[in-house]
Amino acid sequence: MSHDRKRYGDTTLGNQEPSANEPAWLNELRASGREVHGRLGIPTPRHEDWKYTPLREVAETDWSPAEPGPALFEEPLPEFDSGAVRIVMVNGRLDRNLSNPGPLPGGLRIASIRDEIHSGNDAVLRSTLGRTGPKPTQTFDRQIVPDEHTFAALNDTLFEDGLVVYVAEGAKVDPLIEIVHVSHGGPEPSLVVPRILIVAEAGSRCKLVETYVTRGNGPSLTVPVTEVVVRTGADVEHVRLQDEDAGALHIANWQTAQESGSTYTSFNVCFGGRLARVDQGIWIGGAGTRTRLDGVVVANGDQHMDNHTRLDHAFPSGESFEIYKQIADDRAHVVFNGKIFVHQDAQKTDAKQTNQALLLAPGAVVDSKPQLEIFADDVKCTHGATVGQLEDLPLFYLRSRGMPRNRAEAVLVYxxxxxxxxEITIEPVRKALEARLFEKLAVASR
Amino acid sequence: MLEIRDLHASVTEDGREILKGLNLRAQAGEVHAIMGPNGSGKSTLANVIAGRETYEVTQGDVLLDGESLVELDPEERAHKGVFLAFQYPVEIPGVSNTYFLRASVNALREARGEPEMGSAEFLKMMREKVKLLGLSDDMLQRSVNEGFSGGEKKRNEIFQMAVLEPRLCVLDETDSGLDIDALQVVANGVNALRTPDRAFVIVTHYQRLLNFIVPDFVHVLMNGRIVRSGGRELALELENQGYGWLEAEVAAGSQA
Structure with a gap:
């Protein structure tokens, strides 16, 4: 092994050897992760899917696996609802002291991935972990194949612990499930590998919020993978908030598999990080589903925020609605890439995608790429993308009521x-996010 | 209170002149109706008074209590007591009426050197105004004009007017698109706000609004100028005979 400076384009992160203590299914998952990440490495801009994502720093830094974080944090961690089932993870590990699940409602089980594996209680993990992605299908002239995700593969090889949220068949979980993940950078650049699996069994219902923050001063790269399985007729509302510090690097993979008649309502809220990328995939693996995948992205300073969504309608009569709203100020760069595949069998699909971006400064950049590929003939699919500045008429309306121009602009951006x-139905989460948005945009100070 | 002198205004984008030497004086306590055929410049006049930047004043002046408004920003005009009720009120999804109004009230107070209004005092004031205009409370929680019917939007304009308490109220085609019941609600609102220290300029295409809001003066605007002024009877004459006879007279007059 040479110890030369790492070179962008010729790098992988992590090279874990197989462990004899792990079950066979996990060895397989890790082996496949090693293969994919070893082959793809850290992508360069020459790779179409990574064209806009600047990964030089990721590639050239010597990352070490993050140590367990401190027992307590000076700055309080976000909390949306005091009545929530509250789970705190620090550097990828479930933290029992900071968590406050309270008495769990019937049908809800929360466990650490490490415990499940060590106790041999790993049937759910074995059958779902790493298996939530799209399945290949054949059209009349080509095959639609899943994308390979090099950072998800890296997570496969490295995760040591993580969280399993299991909602039993028919269980209606009323309290909010609140997952807070803290990346705590040490003196050395820290690589954090969180893993979360959420399984909502047939006919169940739950609401979750998953939040990523950073504490500590050291540099961190967080590479989370969240997998969600929404079984027949289940209903899951899922809010993801990335609110890490302005120096943090965050490259996430978020994959959901929906079965027939299920409802999945998701919100991807991106406020933090210096480089933040989320790849969200939803696999429609049954008929008559309802899906929402919305995004709110606010970037300022030198932030780069990059969101790639892929929705696979593989079965008939699915309804999906996707709206991404992105705001870029200062020198920020926001990217949206939204793929929708309507597979050959997915007749009567009704898919709507909208992407709107607001550019607030001459140095801000937006790149937007909707991509619909339709292989069924009886479907309704629309998409629209706009990039612009604030409109003149609403601005005049607010100013005519006495609001100074800068305040009126801030209100309209908000x-x-x-x-x-x-659209978020979890009221305390919606209110907290609105307040955080207000603060992020510094509406009050304008 | 309001004095408009030889006002010429053009569309900023293409320089097309819309107002071509318009004169108007309105005193406190008076209601002035501006009528005229489509394209005569009625809405332009309303927007120019409020300071919309899509129009440029090329000549003449608009004075409020002797002070020129022409160089002022829209918000500065609002601070001095100018209010425009929009022909097409703007929908602002994501901002509640309550937030919007409170921010507006406090912007006005701040500009006038008055202390910020606390939320308790503000809510009390809102409730009084809701009662005064016979509106329903749920309107306050909704996003500004989002999904409002035409009538609700116009009522919301009058409600904002009631809350912001301007001195000069300019209503741009407030009656357009309203059925007779909605029209009556809007008119009652305006009448409730008629005070000796407030002036109204009401722009309308049709006479019927003036059955409910009785004006002190009626002016007919044609081709960017006021061609005839009179009392309420002028509006009735226009209602019965249309604008054609006046157009013919004006044409004959300008040829003479």
């Missing part, structure tokens, strides 16, 4: 994004 947050 409204542009809050319009999506309004």
């Amino acid at each position: 409204a542009f994004a809050a319009d999506v947050l309004e």
Whole structure:
């Protein structure tokens, strides 16, 4: 092994050897992760899917696996609802002291991935972990194949612990399930590998919020993988908030598999990080599903926020609605890439995708790429993308009521994004996110 | 209170002149109706008074209590007591009426050197105004004009007017698109706000609004100028005979 400076384009992160103590299914998952990450490495801009994502720093830094974090944090961690089932993870590990699950409602089980594996209680993990992605299907002239995700593969090889949220068949879980993940950078650059699995069994219902923050001063790269399985007729509302510090690097993979008649309502809220990328995939693996995948992205300073979504309608009569609202100020760069595949069998699909971006400064950049590929003939699919500045008429309207121009602009920018947050039905989460949006945009100080 | 002198205004984008030497004086306590055929410049006049930047004043002046408004920003005009009720009120999803109004009230107070209004005092004031205008409370929680019917939007304009308490109220085609019941609600609102220290300029295409809001003066605007002024009877004459006879007279007059 040479110890030369790492070179962008010729790098992988982590090279874990197989462990004799792990079950066979996990060895397989890790082996496949090693193969994929070893082959793809850290992508360069020459790779179409990574064209806009600047990964030089990721590739050239010597990352060490994050140590367990401190027992307590000076700055309080976010909390949306005091009545929630509250789970705190620090550097990928479930933290029992900071968590406060309370008495768990019937049908809800929360466990650490490490415990499940060590206790041999790993049937759910074995059958679902790493298996939530799209399945290949054949059209009349080509095959639609899953994407390979090099960072998800890295997570496969490295995760040591993580969280399993299991909602039993028919269980209606009323309290909010609140998952807070803290990346705590040490003096050395820390690689954090969180893993979360959520399984909602047939006919069950739950609401979750998954939040990523950073504490500590050291540099951190967080590479989370969240997998969600929404079985027949189940109903899951899932809010993901990435609110890490302005120096943090965050490259996430979020994959959901829906079965027939299920409902999955998701919100991807991106406020933090210096480089933040989320690849969200939803596999529609049954008929008659309802899906929402919305995004609110607010970037300023030198932030780079990059969101790639892929929705696979593989079965008939699925309804999906996707709206991404992105705001870029200062020198920020936001990227949206939204793929929708309507597979050959997915007749009567009704899919709507909208992507709107607001550019607030001459140095801000937006790249937007909707991509619909339709292989069924009886479907309704629409998409629209707009990039622009604030409109003249609403601005005049507010100013004519006495609001100074800068305040009126701030209110309209807020409204542009809050319009999506309004759709969140978990009221304490919606209110907290609206307040955080207000603060992020510094509406009050303008 | 309001004095408009030889006002010329053009569309900023293409320089097309819309107002071509318009004169108007309105005193406190008076209601002035501006009528005229489509394209005569009625809405332009309303927007120019409020300071919309899509129009440029090329000549003449608009004075409020002797002070020129022409160089002022829209918000500065609002601070001085100008209010425009929009022909097409703007929908602002994501911002509640309550937030919007409170921010507006406090912007006005801040500009006038008055202390910020606390939320308890503000809510009390809102409730009084809701009662005064016979509106329903749920309107306050909704996003500004989002999904409002035409009538609700116009009522919301009048409600904002009631809350912001301007001195000069300019209503741009407030009656357009309203059925007779909605029209009556809007008119009652305006009438409730008629005070000796407030002036109204009401822009309308049709006479019927003036059955409910009785004006002190009626002016007919044609081709960017006021061509005839009179009392309420002028509006009735226009209602019966249309604008054609006046157009013919004006044409004959300008040829003479």
